[in-house]
Amino acid sequence: MEREINFVQGRRKKLTKSQKVDLKIFKGVLGVFGVFVAIFLITLGVDFYLQFQVKSAKDQQKQMERQVAAQESIEQSIVITTEKLKILSELFELRYDKQAAIDFFSEIFGSQVLIKDINYEAGERILSLRLQSPSIFILESVFEELSNPEVEEQFGQVNKTDLVRNDRGGYNMAITLSLVEESKTKKK
Amino acid sequence: MADTQKLKTTNQQTNFRYIYNTRKYLVWSGVIGLITVVLLFASLIPQINSITSLYDDLLKENKRLTQLKLKVAQLTDSTNSLIVTNSERVNNALPSKKPLLELLTALNAVGSQTKVSFDDISLTPGKISTESAEPKSSKRSKDKKKTTTSKKYETLSVDINVTGKIENINNFLREIENIAPFSTVTAMSLNERSSNNPNQEFTDAIFEAKLTVSTYFFTKSVAANIDAALPELTVAQREIIDALQGFTYTTLEEQYQIRGGGLENLFPGIGSIPI
Numbered sequence: 001m002e003r004e005i006n007f008v009q010g011r012r013k014k015l016t017k018s019q020k021v022d023l024k025i026f027k028g029v030l031g032v033f034g035v036f037v038a039i040f041l042i043t044l045g046v047d048f049y050l051q052f053q054v055k056s057a058k059d060q061q062k063q064m065e066r067q068v069a070a071q072e073s074i075e076q077s078i079v080i081t082t083e084k085l086k087i088l089s090e091l092f093e094l095r096y097d098k099q100a101a102i103d104f105f106s107e108i109f110g111s112q113v114l115i116k117d118i119n120y121e122a123g124e125r126i127l128s129l130r131l132q133s134p135s136i137f138i139l140e141s142v143f144e145e146l147s148n149p150e151v152e153e154q155f156g157q158v159n160k161t162d163l164v165r166n167d168r169g170g171y172n173m174a175i176t177l178s179l180v181e182e183s184k185t186k187k188k
Numbered sequence: 189m190a191d192t193q194k195l196k197t198t199n200q201q202t203n204f205r206y207i208y209n210t211r212k213y214l215v216w217s218g219v220i221g222l223i224t225v226v227l228l229f230a231s232l233i234p235q236i237n238s239i240t241s242l243y244d245d246l247l248k249e250n251k252r253l254t255q256l257k258l259k260v261a262q263l264t265d266s267t268n269s270l271i272v273t274n275s276e277r278v279n280n281a282l283p284s285k286k287p288l289l290e291l292l293t294a295l296n297a298v299g300s301q302t303k304v305s306f307d308d309i310s311l312t313p314g315k316i317s318t319e320s321a322e323p324k325s326s327k328r329s330k331d332k333k334k335t336t337t338s339k340k341y342e343t344l345s346v347d348i349n350v351t352g353k354i355e356n357i358n359n360f361l362r363e364i365e366n367i368a369p370f371s372t373v374t375a376m377s378l379n380e381r382s383s384n385n386p387n388q389e390f391t392d393a394i395f396e397a398k399l400t401v402s403t404y405f406f407t408k409s410v411a412a413n414i415d416a417a418l419p420e421l422t423v424a425q426r427e428i429i430d431a432l433q434g435f436t437y438t439t440l441e442e443q444y445q446i447r448g449g450g451l452e453n454l455f456p457g458i459g460s461i462p463i
Contacts, residue, residue, distance in 0.1 A: 047242065050243060080275075081275040084278050
């Protein structure tokens with residue numbers, strides 16, 4: 001009786017083992033590929049969503065811009081008025097300093113000293129006053145007042161020039177002072 | 189030799205076929221892995237970069253949209269705001285053109301109110317031509333660098349001589365700085381007029397005051413972005429608005445047509461001059 005001998009029996013087992021390993025690897029790689037495709041599809045979806053949101057935001061912006069453009073005259077009025085208020089604020093400040101200085105000196109000199117001339121350089125913040133004193137005694141008190149530490153504190157150095165005796169026995173004198181920023185108060 | 193090469197090729201083909209038949213799954217794993225890697229670098233990573241940049245764009249656009257919505261709301265609510273309700277006063281206090289007539293009208297009104305009389309009014313003329321009309325030398329234009337400075341405001345000065353009692357002149361000086369357009373006395377010279385009455389009181393003496401009154405007008409160019417927020421008033425600006433409430437405002441009637449002075453027609457019966 002012939003006996004069949006299968007020489008490739010062991011070999012098939014070997015092939016099946018490696019094929020099983022390959023199959024596992026194949027399943028793993030397929031899984032990874034599937035995850036990759038899922039991630040890709042999600043990112044694609046997110047991309048489309050963000051593009052839609054950006055477009056929607058831009059459309060709304062155009063609508064808002066149309067509404068703003070329709071009220072351009074109001075905006076123009078507001079912007080110009082605000083700019084003018086800034087400038088008026090500066091001008092008020094400059095003028096207040098001058099007024100405060102004149103009021104200050106009028107008060108300390110009293111009613112007997114007449115402020116004859118006033119010259120104010122707004123850009124340089126320099127105030128020049130020409131005083132008229134009826135007598136030497138009142139002039140002396142003017143000098144004392146000008147030497148007062150309060151005057152020096154508020155206006156720094158006060159220059160006294162052009163002392164002249166007039167026909168009536170009175171004296172005219174010019175004083176020049178600088179209106180420094182630190183000296184101002186907030187009263188308008 | 190040819191047979192040897194043919195044998196080699198056949199052997200190689202047989203090897204590939206053998207590998208495919210025996211390691212089919214591994215081959216396909218390699219192919220799919222390669223496709224995954226290629227797609228990762230060719231599409232997924234650029235996709236993620238695109239998403240990142242789109243997200244940044246979205247944040248920027250949303251921020252701009254919020255600014256625009258706020259501005260629309262501000263404009264809608266602004267009709268009763270302090271700025272809008274006082275814009276006319278502010279424009280009268282600091283006009284956008286030379287306020288010569290307005291100043292003269294206001295000075296006249298204050299003079300009448302304080303009972304001083306005007307002896308003389310003279311003006312400091314402003315620019316009569318633009319910078320382009322100035323003569324330029326070719327040498328100077330090469331050496332000199334032109335710088336343009338935009339000034340916020342310009343000044344118009346008027347010299348006036350007024351006479352009156354010292355009290356009236358003091359009142360005039362005080363009131364003149366409460367008129368619109370905003371004005372400042374930048375120079376003053378006070379002289380007592382000689383009197384024949386030696387017993388005259390100081391308060392009754394007549395003084396002559398020479399004043400230089402400067403007023404200001406707005407010359408700044410203003411621009412605004414469509415999505416920039418509306419400016420808000422500061423405390424100092426609110427105080428200015430309060431101060432403007434106490435100003436004296438004059439109404440200047442605008443002339444739209446030539447008004448006849450009742451003069452006699454020197455050319456009666458002549459409709460047009462023949463050429």
